[in-house]
Amino acid sequence: MIRLLLAEDQALVRGALAALLSLEGDLEVVGMAADGEEALAQVKALRPDILVTDIEMPRLSGLDLAERLGAEVPGVRVVIVTTFGRAGYLRRALEVGARGYLLKDAPAADLADAIRRVHAGGRAVDPTLAAEAWGDRNPLTDRERQVLREAETGATTAQIAAALNLSEGTVRNYLSEAIGKLEAGNRVEAARQAREKGWL
Template sequence: MTKKLNVLLAEDQAMVRGALAALLSLAMDDTIAMTVTEVENGDQAMQQLKQQEFDLLLTDIEMPGKTGLELCQYLQQQASPTKTIILTTFGRSGYIKRALEFGVGGFLLKDAPSDDLIHAINQVMAGKRVIDPELAISAIGDEDPLNDKERKALRLAGEGKSTNEIAQLLFIAEGTVRNYLSEAIAKLNATNRIDAARIARQKGWL
């Protein structure tokens, strides 16, 4: 009997997204029929997740709009049955730690062999967790000092947004934005908001 697997693939690089979709369509055997919905940014992925149920979310981390980690956090908050696998270029400890906190089923680097991805999908769909042991160990490192509000404000600041623009995007007052950024700068021992964003990004905290 053929098992149907409904997959949401979120990846902002068109070439990588197309290659992954082709791999998924070719790699499964006769017992699994995979339907892949492709989106090119985190906001489109969020819209899809709110509109329909998926068996699996396969997502990058760094994308325009919502990050892959925010998508996984949303699914966790909704107590969604959707399984999650992160496929990223970066094995930063902060990313892995937050992924584990959000109940991610798999965390793979994009340079992993294609067979590893197919194996991870099978394992995750069976209720298991697949994370490279060395990556998991690295997640024991630095503690992320930022809260979600500071993280969102700092990420926008790092993109070059002004205090006013950040306030409008987050629907908060400009004074509140300044407070969030000041807290983030102090926690990271940074010289300014751009320096703080750079430090946080290197750690995988944004």
């Protein structure tokens, strides 16, 4: 029996996934979480074989969650199921150790098969995205991504500096570097471009 934990902030989707996967004779849903922090705590407590998670969730994203699990609970494999069909997200997911990446509009049977493949030690990646994933490389550093994520919310330089524990001058430098790399007109445009490519 393959033990699963589902992390999805939309209750309806979470319930539907649980119901569909429970129909499979070799899959058992042992826990469900509505946000990333809750998922991390449940993984540590329940030790499932596979975490099936969305990317965009409150408190801790699916990508951050996958990265934390790699460091804190390395035996648990991660399958990401998302609406974000962007090659940049897939690349980041693979970089942080996710073993599977599927879109939410895939048939339930495909997800079940992907879980089995990942459990057996393989990878399961949406084939269309896999072909695109090796196009544009993400030119941004981790810090530039963090600063742009804060800028995306409309935060001022001072607010970004306080949130990330940096000096205002350092934040301005990171913003300037990111804007230059993306050839954007300003921080808002840079954040929008990076988000569209799946780099944030």
